[in-house]
Amino acid sequence: MAAARRARAGDPRAGFRQPAAELGPAVPQGLIRAARKSGQLNLAGRNLTEVPLHVWRINLDTPEEAHQNLSFGAADRWWEQTDLTKLILASNKLQCLSEDVKLLPALTVLDVHDNQLRSLPSALGQLENLQKLNLSHNKLESIPEELLQLSRLKSLLLQHNELSCLPDGFGQLVNLEELDLSNNHLTDIPTSFALLINLVRLNLASNQLKNLPADISTMKSLRQLDCTKNYLETVPSKLATMASLEQLYLRKNKLRALPEFPSCRLLKELHAGENQIEVLNSENLKHLNSLSVLELRDNKIKSIPDEITLLQKLERLDLANNDISRLPYTLGNLPQLKFLALEGNPLRTIRRDLLQKGTQELLKYLRSKIQDDVPNQNEEPPVTAMTLPSELRVNMHxxxxxxxxxxxxxxxxxxxxxxxxxxxxxxxxxxxxxxxxxxxxxxxxxxxxxxxxxxxxxxxxxxxxxxxxxxxxxxxxxxxxxxxxxxxxxxxxxxxxxxxxxxxxxxxxxxxxxxxxxxxxxxxxxxxxxxxxxxxxxxxxxxxxxxxxxxxxxxxxxxxxxxxxxx
CATH class of the missing domain: 3.80.10.10 (Ribonuclease Inhibitor)
Known part of the structure; x- marks a missing residue:
């Protein structure tokens, strides 16, 4: 009754209760009730053009059921509600987020991917408990400085936006473990990235990077680095000192040579296809004792060194569409090799029908030839296995x-x-x-x-x-x-x-x-x-x-x- 009197008297504290009509079909009342109990609210794929005010105020306003029920069972104690910790707003039509986001200080997860956001509210920086923030597949052109105040943030997903630069102080997000900046318009990386010593996964694919800062090597926890589809001509030599690195993606760049990896003894996957690499030498390979995947397709490599046999853990070797005319027979001795791609090379000593029999038959053939003499180069070569890459290229991405x-x-x-x-x-x-x-x-x-x-x-x-x-x-x-x-x-x-x-x-x-x-x-x-x-x-x-x-x-x-x- 007191609340009603305040409302009639124009008390500014009145109005915490939102009329049911405001909820609309997009946000059912049942979801709101469930969210108060679980602390999680999923509003994905509801064609929302804006977030209703009562969502931001979910933990402030008196619930609708408080004005309807005279007695409560254990499951209906609305006053025992849980603060909202997880909010999913993905796959809607949001063009902006309200500054009222600050009314949800307990949030640990905020997912707004696949919307039409062009900017972010500065109040986002007040969500001091936020650990995961998904802003991917939007239209963001910049990141507010306030975002750098999220000291507990562990996962930040910004892929598929329109970012051309990042704030210099990006390294303040020292607890980041996952950072995805792929499919933006970045031309350089702030040197403060060197401070992200807890980062485990970094995705920089599909940007406009021409080089990487050497200080990136101080990321001692980094296990996965993806630089696919940029304009890299070289990779800093210090990259080889990243002792925790397990997966490195350098596909679709302008590399003319592979970097040497004397210290990356944990490296398991190296993807460097669709570059301009001409030479593969022993220095590129001799320290990669843990490598299980080596992908070098669509380059200009002319030969494979005998040192390839040092890669005793190699399971996948992709050499398709290069200029390789012969293979070292010792390749057949790699004990773990399960997949070998060679199509699109002018191989002179291996028949086409043998290639079509699969990896195991090919390895068996190579082992059988280890003791044979080198073929007479003056002899007429057998039917070649040379195949041209298909002119049809479908870019699924x-x-x-x-x-x-x-x-x-x-x-x-x-x-x-x-x-x-x-x-x-x-x-x-x-x-x-x-x-x-x-x-x-x-x-x-x-x-x-x-x-x-x-x-x-x-x-x-x-x-x-x-x-x-x-x-x-x-x-x-x-x-x-x-x-x-x-x-x-x-x-x-x-x-x-x-x-x-x-x-x-x-x-x-x-x-x-x-x-x-x-x-x-x-x-x-x-x-x-x-x-x-x-x-x-x-x-x-x-x-x-x-x-x-x-x-x-x-x-x-x-x-x-x-x-x-x-x-």
């Missing part, structure tokens, strides 16, 4: 308005192994797509898919599939048949159930991400899926396991589920 995945891809089926078609408008997957038998990685996140064709069961080599932010209401049954799958990302859909007995048969499945779906219950039998190392279930409406159990990690969740299996 450049497609921005795709509505139907329907390509004539027969020319690609023997070579394509990694496809990224995220952030389009794909509503169905064509059967032609199911012919890509060598596909290992497939990213179709942020589209309009509701199902997958059963013919995808032919993709028997598929290891990773990302289906996040689509419209699946059921778990795609064809995934149960893809036994090579190691990672399934199906977060932010509307999946209501899973089949634990089918999942248990997937012995290679290590990561299953089902966050922010509509799972009303988690079947206890899921605890028997012993191959799972990462199981993500947050943001679903089930009551058990409780949030406290989920917070303990995958092993604890699986153990809890096993304990509830009926005997």
């Amino acid at each position: 450049a497609i921005t308005t795709l509505k139907l995945l329907d390509y004539r891809i027969t020319e690609l089926k023997e070579s394509l192994c990694d496809i990224n078609l995220g952030f389009n408008k794909i509503s169905s997957v064509s059967l032609e797509f199911c012919m890509l038998h060598k596909l290992t990685h497939l990213d179709i996140r942020n589209n309009s898919l509701t199902s997958l064709p059963e013919e995808m069961a032919a993709l028997r080599r598929l290891q990773v599939i990302n289906l996040a932010f689509n419209r699946f209401k059921v778990f795609p049954s064809v995934l149960y048949q893809l036994l090579a799958l190691e990672t399934i990302v199906l977060s932010n859909n509307q999946v209501g159930s899973i089949d634990p007995l089918q999942l248990k048969k997937m012995d290679n499945l290590g990561t299953l991400d089902l966050q922010n779906n509509d799972l009303l219950q988690v079947p206890p039998e899921l605890g028997n899926c012993e191959s799972l190392r990462t199981l993500l279930l947050e943001g679903n409406p089930f009551r058990t396991p409780r949030a406290a159990i989920l917070a303990k990690g995958t092993a604890a969740v699986l153990e809890y589920l096993r304990s509830r299996i009926p005997t």
Whole structure:
């Protein structure tokens, strides 16, 4: 009554209660109630052009139910609400964020990817508890200085914006572990990056960088560095001192030589395809004892040194579309090599039909020739295996308005192994797509898919599939048949159930991400899926396991589920 009297008297403190009509169809009242209890609110894909004021004030205003209920059960105690810690506003039509974002000081996760933001509010710097900030796929042209005050930030995603420069003080974000700046217009990197000593993953791909600062080598924790598709002509020699570096991507630059890596003894993957490298010598290779992937396709390499045999852990070697005329027979002695790509080279000593038999047959042939004499160069060469690179080049990453995945891809089926078609408008997957038998990685996140064709069961080599932010209401049954799958990302859909007995048969499945779906219950039998190392279930409406159990990690969740299996 006192509140009513204040309202009638024009008390400025009145009006905390927002009328139900303001909620509108985009933000159901039930979501608001659930968010007060869980501390998480998912408003992704609701065509919002602005964030309603009551969302920012969710922890300040008196809830609607407080004015309706006279008695409360344990589940209806609105005064025991939890501060909002996770807010997802992805895939909407937001052009700006209100300064009222400061009214959510407990936020640890803010996801605003795939909107139309051109600027950020300075109040963002007041979210002192923020640990993950996803601003990718917007239209940001600059970063406010206030953002650098987020001292607890661990993950900052800024890919696919319109940034041309970064604040000089970027190094103040000393707790950053993941930073993605790919697909912007950056021409240089601030020297303060040297202060990001906790950074584990740094993505600078698809920018306009002509060089990297030498101080980048002080990032002692960096394990993954992606500089794909820039204008790099050289790489600073100090890069070789990054002792923790495991994955280095230098594809699509202007490199004429590989850097030497005397100290990068943990380097496992080196991708340097589509450059202008002419020489591969022993100094480039002799210290890479841990290398499992070496990708050098589409360069101008003329020969492979015998020292290639020092790479005893090498599993994938891609030398396609170079100028290699012969191979060292000792290549056949690499014990772990499972994939060797040689198409598009003018090889004179290996028949075309032998190349088509696959890697193991080719290695067997090379081993058999180790003791043979060097072939007589005056003899007429046998039928050559030279193949020209296809004139048809389909850049899957450049497609921005795709509505139907329907390509004539027969020319690609023997070579394509990694496809990224995220952030389009794909509503169905064509059967032609199911012919890509060598596909290992497939990213179709942020589209309009509701199902997958059963013919995808032919993709028997598929290891990773990302289906996040689509419209699946059921778990795609064809995934149960893809036994090579190691990672399934199906977060932010509307999946209501899973089949634990089918999942248990997937012995290679290590990561299953089902966050922010509509799972009303988690079947206890899921605890028997012993191959799972990462199981993500947050943001679903089930009551058990409780949030406290989920917070303990995958092993604890699986153990809890096993304990509830009926005997």
